[in-house]
Amino acid sequence: MITQPQQVTPLPDPDEERRRIQTERLLAYRDDGPLVAVLKGRLGRGLPPVPATLAAALAVIALAVTGVLTDGVILLVPSLVLVALVVPTAARDHLGRFDWVTPPLLRGAEFLTIILLGLAEGTPKWLLFVLIYIVGYHTYDTVYRTRQSIWPPAWIFKAGLGWEVRLLVIGAGAAAGQLTWVAAILTGYLVVLFSVESVTSWVRLDKASALTQAAAEQDLEASPEEVMEAATGDAEQG
Template sequence: MTITLTEAPPAAPVARQIGRLQAYRDDGPICTTIGRLTLGRLIPLPGTVVAALTTAALLLVAGAQEHAIPVLYAPLVALLLTGPSATHPHTGRIDWLVPPILRGIEYGYLAVLGFAQGVSAPLIYGLLAVLAYHHYDTVYRTRQHLWPRGWVFRAGLGWEGRMLIAAFAGLFGQLSAAYAVLAAYLGVLFGVESVIAWVRADRGSGVQVNLEEEAEEAS
């Protein structure tokens, strides 16, 4: 199966500049800033695994207490454990595990926190669906050589920014409103940017991308 697609314009090709796995992390400005402090020398997987285990533990503790302070600790701890490795090239043999673990941290945190504080299921699903679309779109576009733009990741707040907003909103009893605003804002941002990118690709001169050959090479 051969698909004709177009190379995106050269401005701000995030995935080429920092590598696909780093693009798949979906780090925001805070995480990226912390990562620059270590100059990309910290191996990403150990801290990411510890962050996942710590987030799960803090959510369990928060569920057993009257006050939800540990809920705020979870994204802070995850940020401090994973942020220093944000600029690492992710060239290790199993560094491909880092992005899916981060997705599990973010999706799991938003889902557990939402259900624990009585946010309606459709609203939780809507927010997670928007994020899932963005992450799927990022992966698929890089495979087709349509590199995402840097401003999209910054405007999308990153996984850490979205978790921190949810944590603070939950502490003040405004989680439903925060989820609604995030779902609407991110839905427009990611949806419109994605549509524009694909429309521009269809109008340009094509680049042949054979998905079957890519699958064979990956295996």
């Protein structure tokens, strides 16, 4: 009797799988948005993440120290600097020894830019605090989920505009002298988006976990005869 050889699916290489997960985590922590999604495939190898992000952060600090962030179009410059230097780093795999520093550097640069532009335009400090808080909450939620091997949906990063579009919106609002209104609208939108998505996702996960646990407990409580009867019934239905 001639039998066809069975095709064996090769197991993924553990080291390669570890690198893939590490890259996905760091990219998720970056919180890239729709602009990065559009440009990422057109950037080639891109820029080294840590040096480029650090240079962008130092440039923003230099603009603040020199006192040029006063009013007008100059207030858009910090956002443009960050976008120009950090967006090209998204094409990298983030597997370098120090590439894990990129997300906190980027988030710190984003928060610093929001604070500097808000203070320059006299935006209420409580509003700046809420804006930074909701972005920070989204970052915390992303980190906590990925550590539980639960990945946030891809659409939430695009709907949340990503750090790059958020900064461009804030910068444009500051340059136009309308930062308070722009920040209020952006903050309200992000509060609703991130809080609703987070709550519904965790509730759905809790329900799924409860059903799984209940099914497991039912299997443990069933007698051998009941298990055999259930298996026989399933087989007859098949």
